[in-house]
Amino acid sequence: MRATIVDGLALGLRFGLLAAGLTLVYGLGGVLNLAYGQMAVVSAMVVLFGIDAGVGVLPAIGMGLVAGAVLGLIFDLTLLRPVYRRQGESRVLLSLLLSLGAAFMVDGYLSWRYPFRSLSIQIAGGPMNIVGVRLGRGVVVASGITIVVLALLFVLFRFTALGRAIRSVIEDEQGAQLVGISPRRMLRLMLILSGVLAAIVAVTQAMVRPVTVTTGFELTVFALIVTVVGGLGSFAGAFLGGLGLGIIWSFAASHIGNFLSLVILLGAAAITILIRPSGLLGVKE
């Protein structure tokens, strides 16, 4: 019982981090990035090639994070230009379709060029005891990194001038513009941040189980589900939704069976959306 909860929390933390990158971009710019999982996979491949080239694990991870940032910037500079000229629902729809196209381009190319490649990062040392539950060291390190990153994000949004500027754009784009904040620049920053988050997700994920070249779509879908359950555009919602779904998943997997856990997770997501269309902490539009 306790083991299930701890497992669920560890998974939920990763879900939360996964969703954070997606939800912030949506909340800020009304842009839904369906190529988010592919960003993570490309970063993972950069880490993999770095390790292959013999630069060592930590520098390779650094390269992966830079790659994530660059991907976010490229996405912003290319596909998002026309998207940003639209308003409202038409903008979300166009961003959804264009990023879906980009996702398939990346997926197709990676699985054609590097089939069967996958990144997994081994953390030395045996399992550890956390509140009386034996956890693999990879899970512990991944959860630790995730908690630190989530805390940093929280501090960034709550206590810095940049965070206040970003929140003001989410709150009221025109008002933010009036006090001299450029929503366009904030969105660019946020996309870069979201690319870095995708890379961190890829690295932490690789500590638990291999990240293959075809994981991208799955990651995007999980991010999307967590985001929708937590409320599009809400950082705390992503965190809460991630933890909730992580625990549901881990309960379903241990008590009902692994094969149905995805169905139960999706069902839980669907029910949440139907009861609260704007998500747990979402703002009603």
Add this chain to the structure above:
Amino acid sequence: MSDGFAIATGTSEVGGVERRASRSLIPLIVPILLVGAVLSLAPIWLGESRVLMRVAVRGLAFASYAVGFNLIFGSTGQLFLCVGALAGVGGYGAALLADEAGWPLIPSIAAAVVIASLVGGLLSYVAVRRSLGVIFTGIVTLIFSLTFLNVVHQIGGDAGFAIQSGSGTFLRSATPSYYLMLGLVLVCLLVHGLLRRSHIGWGFRALRDNEVAAELAGINVARYRVLAALIGAAMLGLAGALFAQTRGRVSPTSYEFAEVDVLVLVMLAFGGIGTLLGPILGAIVFTIVGELMVDLGLLRLVAHGALIIALFLWVPRGVIPTIGSALTKRRRRRPTPSQEAALPERVEDV
């Protein structure tokens, strides 16, 4: 003076000004029959090649998918990202009812179509009732797609299974199954065409152009949306069921999101969203293109992705309507001011 009246009440119909009050069915029937006639010639020069005939049958199945999706997305703006899943409900439903429950073939296909239709209607009803926007409808239906595929993997295995019923009948031979699927395409087109001409079509156009205004004008938006989803999902289910019968097996991959939905979206975006014959032209073009690119393997996915981006960026109305309106503009070299005003400026929201 009838012309002047038509201009005064000119609608924003895509691809030309709609003439007033021509109630004859000829403008609808002739293009559909023409499509039928052209496509019915295909088996003659595809000859005896079983491979090519199979590709052609698959193309027709996708043409039906595209018409069904067009009715749901193009006519009423509901982004259903579960085209493959609804077709799969038809395919798996019919196969399971016939093989496992021992029903005769035709009732099991009919029942599967009804189930698919009800599932589509339910999704739409939920989306309308909870007033989910385009995006949320897309996400909810995407979740449905994944759930369906997961369930299907559990009950039928990763490789799917062979359908016992219907083996040895005409369904499994190439040319008759081609004509069966062609018939299906034409029926779907006819249904869509008739809907567009009726008061329902006016309702569709009104709610697509401006939902709030339509609601205020007394159009029951919810009912029209659900109706479109019911009919469109029935088309998808029937196409899925018949396609599975002609292949003689059902498998998760033939209803997968990446295999079906993406391609249907490309076909529709190419042919023109919301037009009558666009989906068919898109399906023909991309069946041929897909066949030419067959050696590329996984790179086809790259091409599809690039096409989605290019189409929605540069020709959001669809390639065929864009070419069409360019041609008509050239033909009417000197439009009178009033005609100019009547030429529709399509609102650029996909």
